[in-house]
Amino acid sequence: xxxxxxxxxxxxxxxxxxxxxxxxxxxxxxxxxxxxxxxxxxxxxxxxxxxxxxxxxxxxxxxxxxxxxxxxxxxxxxxxxxxxxxxxxxxxxxxxxxxxxxxxxxxxxxxxxxxxxxxxxxxxxxxxxxxxxxxxxxxxxxxxxxxxxxxxxxxxxxxxxxxxxxxxxxxxxxxxxxxxxxxxxxxxxxxxxxxxxxxxxxxxxxxxxxxxxxxxxxxxxxxxxxxxxxxxxxxxxxxxxxxxxxxxxxxxxxxxxxxxxxxxxxxxxxxxxxxxxxxxxxxxxxxxxxxxxxxxxxxxxxxxxxxxxxxxxxxx
Numbered sequence: 001x002x003x004x005x006x007x008x009x010x011x012x013x014x015x016x017x018x019x020x021x022x023x024x025x026x027x028x029x030x031x032x033x034x035x036x037x038x039x040x041x042x043x044x045x046x047x048x049x050x051x052x053x054x055x056x057x058x059x060x061x062x063x064x065x066x067x068x069x070x071x072x073x074x075x076x077x078x079x080x081x082x083x084x085x086x087x088x089x090x091x092x093x094x095x096x097x098x099x100x101x102x103x104x105x106x107x108x109x110x111x112x113x114x115x116x117x118x119x120x121x122x123x124x125x126x127x128x129x130x131x132x133x134x135x136x137x138x139x140x141x142x143x144x145x146x147x148x149x150x151x152x153x154x155x156x157x158x159x160x161x162x163x164x165x166x167x168x169x170x171x172x173x174x175x176x177x178x179x180x181x182x183x184x185x186x187x188x189x190x191x192x193x194x195x196x197x198x199x200x201x202x203x204x205x206x207x208x209x210x211x212x213x214x215x216x217x218x219x220x221x222x223x224x225x226x227x228x229x230x231x232x233x234x235x236x237x238x239x240x241x242x243x244x245x246x247x248x249x250x251x252x253x254x255x256x257x258x259x260x261x262x263x264x265x266x267x268x269x270x271x272x273x274x275x276x277x278x279x280x281x282x283x284x285x286x287x288x289x290x291x292x293x294x295x296x297x298x299x300x301x302x303x304x305x306x307x308x309x310x311x312x313x314x315x316x
Contacts, residue, residue, distance in 0.1 A: 007055045011048075018047050097128040178260035186237045186259075189267035198268030201261055206269070209250070214269060215277025219250065220284045222272040228285035231273075235288075236266040 019034075022044070028036035034044065069077060101109055101123070111120045146152045153161075174180060181187075189195065203212070209219035220228060228249075229239045240262045243252035253262060 007059075011051050011055060014051055015044075015048055019044060098126050099124055178263065179258055181259045181263050183234055183238045183241065186233055186263050186266070188233045188270065189263055194264045195268050195271070197261070198264035198266070201257065201265040202268055205253070205256075206265070210269070211277065211279075213277040214272030214275065215279050216281030221277070221281040222269050223275050223277050223280060224283045225273070225287055225289070226283035226285045227288045231270075231288035232290050233263075233266055233270065236270060237262055240266055 022040060023033050026033040026037065026040065034040045066074060066077065101121075106121060109122045111122050113120045147154075174185075189198070202210075206219075209217055210222055211217050214222035216222065220226075225231070227235065229235060229244065239250065240257070241252065241254040241259075244250035257265070
């Protein structure tokens with residue numbers, strides 16, 4: 001029946017523990033559970049009311065049992081309940097770490113020096129300070145052996161390792177944060193889930209102008225190698241985001257589609273390249289060759305040319 005913690009601490013602590021557990025176990029995505037699922041607000045309100053009811057019930061039981069005690073038992077109960085908590089272990093720890101002398105015992109450590117009535121005490125160094133001093137010595141020896149004798153690593157190597165680890169962390173983060181993509185970082189998506197999402201966006205928003213097979217209608221043909229504003233994933237992404245030519249091109253979709261959605265639909269429509277639509281529209285724009293797809297011309301090695309030249313000179 002004796003409780004050292006008042007009710008106005010118990011109730012908030014238990015309430016926020018239950019609230020934290022609810023947020024931990026309920027998968028609500030980027031939003032908190034109590035916002036994503038309003039029913040959780042009702043649940044937490046019921047939890048609060050139950051906690052208050054439990055405190056009231058316990059208080060009533062305590063009062064009833066208190067009245068059944070004899071006067072002497074009531075006095076002992078009240079004395080035990082009102083007894084202050086003494087942190088004896090904390091006081092003992094403080095005394096061990098400081099080794100200070102009580103004022104009554106300062107006569108044992110007073111020195112003979114007397115400066116106009118000012119006396120000096122021969123206090124020992126605080127143990128906590130001595131322990132820290134020894135720890136710094138040990139640390140210094142270990143540091144000296146590790147970095148100046150064994151040559152473990154230097155600041156340059158540590159910097160390179162941290163940069164490499166940061167790059168790995170960034171790449172891992174990008175895998176789950178596709179909405180951070182922009183025209184400079186967009187890459188061709190090949191996962192089936194991304195292509196299916198791109199197909200759904202294309203079917204909903206783009207078929208009316210480009211046809212379901214990409215052959216073109218109001219919009220240009222997407223199956224040939226001619227592009228008005230450039231081909232490739234970066235140019236197509238930028239065209240979808242910023243729109244086509246002023247006054248007669250496609251509208252900008254950056255206010256309607258998220259970056260990841262624009263990357264998905266751009267990756268999907270690039271699959272039309274090289275296909276044969278039912279009614280292809282005449283090519284528009286300029287011929288575009290992806291730099292990565294251009295095969296380098298066969299160039300005769302310089303060493304072979306030099307050898308042939310030397311043979312000609314020698315024959316002459």
